[in-house]
Amino acid sequence: MEKETFVVTEEEEGVRLDLYISEQYQELSRSYVQKLIKDQSVTVNEKHEKNRYMVKHGDHIEVLVPSPKELDIEPQNIPIDIIYEDDDLVVVNKPQDMVVHPAPGNYDNTLVNALLYHCKGKLSSINGIIRPGIVHRIDKNTSGLLMVAKNNNAHNSLAQQLKEHSITRKYHAIALGNIKEQKATIDAPIARHATNRLKMAVVEDGRDAITHIKVLERFQGYTYIEAQLETGRTHQIRVHLSYIKHPVVGDETYGPKASKFNLKGQVLHARTLGFVHPTKGEYMEFEAPLPPYFEKLLKNFRDRA
Numbered sequence: 001m002e003k004e005t006f007v008v009t010e011e012e013e014g015v016r017l018d019l020y021i022s023e024q025y026q027e028l029s030r031s032y033v034q035k036l037i038k039d040q041s042v043t044v045n046e047k048h049e050k051n052r053y054m055v056k057h058g059d060h061i062e063v064l065v066p067s068p069k070e071l072d073i074e075p076q077n078i079p080i081d082i083i084y085e086d087d088d089l090v091v092v093n094k095p096q097d098m099v100v101h102p103a104p105g106n107y108d109n110t111l112v113n114a115l116l117y118h119c120k121g122k123l124s125s126i127n128g129i130i131r132p133g134i135v136h137r138i139d140k141n142t143s144g145l146l147m148v149a150k151n152n153n154a155h156n157s158l159a160q161q162l163k164e165h166s167i168t169r170k171y172h173a174i175a176l177g178n179i180k181e182q183k184a185t186i187d188a189p190i191a192r193h194a195t196n197r198l199k200m201a202v203v204e205d206g207r208d209a210i211t212h213i214k215v216l217e218r219f220q221g222y223t224y225i226e227a228q229l230e231t232g233r234t235h236q237i238r239v240h241l242s243y244i245k246h247p248v249v250g251d252e253t254y255g256p257k258a259s260k261f262n263l264k265g266q267v268l269h270a271r272t273l274g275f276v277h278p279t280k281g282e283y284m285e286f287e288a289p290l291p292p293y294f295e296k297l298l299k300n301f302r303d304r305a
Contacts, residue, residue, distance in 0.1 A: 007126050008059040009136065010162055011234045014191060014207055017044065018051040021063055024128065036063065057163060073102055073129060075117035078109060082118070083286050088154040088278050089147055090119065090133075093288040096143040097264050101131045115148060123148065124155035135159055136232065141250075141265020143291050144171065145273040157278035162232060168274030168285060169229040171237055172216070174267040174297060175246040176255060179215055179223040186211045186240040190233040199253060200235045202243045209233045211240045219301040222249065226271070238266060249297070261297060269294055 006024055015023075021033045021042065040048050041064040044055070055061070081093035094100070094111055101112040115123060115133055123133030126149075133148040135158045149155035161167045191206030193199040202209075210230035217224040223246065227237045238254045241247050247255030250263035274285035290298070 003062055003064050004128050005126075006061045006063070006128055007159070008055045008057055008061065009127075009159070010057045010232050011137065013055055013057040013059075015055060016051060017042070017049055017053040017055055017061075020055045021061070024130070025063070025065070036065065041065070073107065073116065073132075074113060075121065076108065076113040077117050078114035080111070080114045080118060081288075083145065083288060084284070088151060089149055089158070090115065091273065091286050092146050092148060094138060094143060094146055094270075096141055096291060096293060099140045100137045100146070101134055103130075111146070119150060122150050124150065124152045126152055126155045126159075136162060138270055139235070139238075139266075139268075142171075142268045142270065143288075143294075144268075144270025145286060145288050146270070147273060147275065149278075154278040158275060161275055165230055165232075166276070168272060169232070169270065170272035171227045171229070172269045172271045172290060172294070173225055173227055173237065173241070174249045174294075174301075175223045175225055175241050176249055177221065177223065177246045178218060179213065179225065179244075179246055181213075182215050184213045184244075186213065186244060188240060188243055190236060190239055200233065200239050202239060207231075207233055209236050209240065211237055217298075219305060222301060224298065224301075237268060261300075263293065263297075267294055267297060 018030060018034050018037060022030050034051050036042055037051050043062045044059050082090060083093050084091040099110045102110050125132060127134055135147055135149050135155055138144060138146060147158055149158055187210050188202040189206035190200050190209040191203040193201040208231055212228040214226045215223055216226055229236060238248055238251050242254035248266040248268050250259045251266035269290055272287050276283050
């Protein structure tokens with residue numbers, strides 16, 4: 001028997017308990033997870049809940065799994081771009097096309113594999129063995145800044161700041177079409193898509209979601225923008241820009257299926273990240289330069305202007 005404890009992040013809340021646990025234990029079937037819940041092998045904040053319970057940000061979920069399959073996440077010597085590091089945390093500039101943490105069929109070459117090697121295993125344990133140190137995530141095909149906790153005290157502090165929406169998170173993106181307003185706020189609730197559970201959507205009774213948009217540069221048929229998150233829902237910027245009919249260039253999930261620029265994914269980069277240091281109590285802010293794929297596309301547009 002082995003007990004695992006998980007803390008629900010802001011991006012994960014609002015899904016059924018059985019689905020949440022299935023996503024943590026990718027090797028367990030949904031029906032097996034439901035049986036664990038029925039057999040009271042799962043507690044939420046030390047209480048037994050039903051399969052349909054909707055998990056909330058900050059919930060402490062304990063799962064007791066009989067004879068679990070051992071997951072062996074190996075440290076790997078993969079070069080990563082460290083922007084800042086001390087005894088409490090790491091700020092890393094994740095490249096496009098890199099998965100943040102292991103998942104079925106992809107247990108190697110993730111950011112977690114690289115961090116385990118770089119930090120010699122000294123990462124927070126709050127989110128279990130699959131996601132050590134991971135406080136928040138960005139998509140595989142989104143590049144840019146992530147903060148990673150080296151210990152549980154730092155993790156709790158950073159997670160609380162995320163919950164309070166006090167962390168500065170500014171992204172740069174290139175959107176399809178001409179966004180006319182110089183500045184705009186998109187205030188539209190987000191939840192999982194009604195029929196496609198891999199997608200998010202603007203839904204009337206979804207979770208509050210607010211994105212502030214600022215136009216940086218306009219081109220023929222495209223707009224270079226900065227998007228600042230006030231909340232942090234899954235795929236928030238991508239969903240919001242698609243909602244206003246200006247999806248991110250290269251986003252085949254929320255925009256056109258084909259791109260004429262030979263891109264690996266959406267042109268979206270987590271440019272600025274700011275937070276209060278968990279130990280020092282000082283506000284710190286970091287910026288990651290635009291990656292080559294992004295600069296190349298901007299140059300393409302500017303040369304055509």
